[in-house]
């Protein structure tokens with residue numbers, strides 16, 4: 001058993017952990033990132049080729065000031081990486097009038113002056129002919145939104161963190177931790193590490209390490225499908241936007257992306273579609289064990305009716321983790337009993353776009369005990385009120 005000492009240990013090097021390792025290493029901190037699987041894998045929340053980045057936030061306007069900062073950090077990351085990572089396609093929103101999605105988008109856009117185009121049926125027919133366009137629906141376009149490739153982002157942050165001195169170890173599952181006498185001790189199967197501070201960014205596995213969140217977080221399987229379209233030329237990112245589409249039959253929205261070029265992310269090519277609502281509660285280690293035919297039925301039905309030209313065949317069906325908090329808002333804070341412990345979890349299926357800022361905030365919380373960013377609404381204290 002070897003024993004190694006660090007300033008900060010980050011548990012879980014996925015979306016938030018990779019960005020956090022980078023933020024800490026950039027500030028000259030001796031950081032250790034421990035990841036239970038290989039770096040960039042399909043067993044958590046960061047796989048699947050694409051993540052939307054949008055600012056007219058239907059979930060709540062309180063997220064918009066954080067998004068303003070995050071957009072700037074995406075540009076910084078592109079500059080450091082020397083590569084385009086944020087692909088601006090715009091996001092098309094559709095749904096019945098007075099729908100929660102559309103009302104939320106309009107509220108945030110209005111409050112924070114975010115560009116938003118209101119499209120009539122004729123505009124839609126011209127610009128987005130692939131979608132079915134019911135007469136009584138409302139259509140919006142957020143032109144400055146787009147997507148990033150999560151696998152590429154996690155890899156970039158790890159590479160940058162390592163280049164600034166971080167140690168990031170793969171296949172090191174943290175099995176236990178303690179915080180006693182100003183020292184945090186972390187045990188994996190083979191090694192014991194110590195540090196002054198610890199940060200948990202363990203996604204859908206968080207509750208195992210932080211039992212106080214057991215009743216607040218639920219890990220769920222989300223099913224996603226890739227479709228080979230009838231006419232691929234209509235579905236390239238020049239012609240087809242990212243979208244969120246609520247139908248009159250179901251409460252939540254379907255979402256999707258244009259066809260992405262081969263060689264990006266996991267290398268799949270096709271139109272990726274999912275349904276943004278809580279999936280089946282699971283043990284995260286059983287993520288891939290499910291009935292693909294049964295659990296993809298609803299998505300296939302949506303495609304046949306609302307984007308019929310996009311559905312020639314189903315290329316593949318995969319699964320990914322959403323970790324829902326009780327209210328769908330993130331948990332981002334210092335532990336209420338252990339001041340050396342910070343945590344970020346409960347991203348409830350909409351966290352990836354914030355990863356660069358979450359990394360900065362966690363570094364602030366861990367090193368300074370506070371942050372200037374407006375995150376009071378993300379404290380788990382809200383569940384104790």
Ligand SMILES: Cc1cc2nc3c(=O)[nH]c(=O)nc-3n(C[C@H](O)[C@H](O)[C@H](O)COP(=O)(O)OP(=O)(O)OC[C@H]3O[C@@H](n4cnc5c(N)ncnc54)[C@H](O)[C@@H]3O)c2cc1C
Pocket residue numbers: 011012013014015016017034035036037043044045046048050051052053172173174175201202203204205206209222224274320321322344345346347348349350351352353354
């Ligand atoms: C299908 C799908 C579509 C999505 N679409 C969007 C979108 O369009 N826009 C958006 O903003 N967000 C989206 N999200 C949500 C977003 O991807 C997540 O909110 C985000 O990835 C969560 O990051 P995380 O760091 O918490 O989890 P992860 O990226 O899963 O990272 C957690 C890491 O911790 C590791 N870990 C856990 N336990 C241990 C342990 N004991 N020891 C060591 N390592 C451990 C895990 O292996 C994992 O690598 C989507 C999610 C899914 C599943």
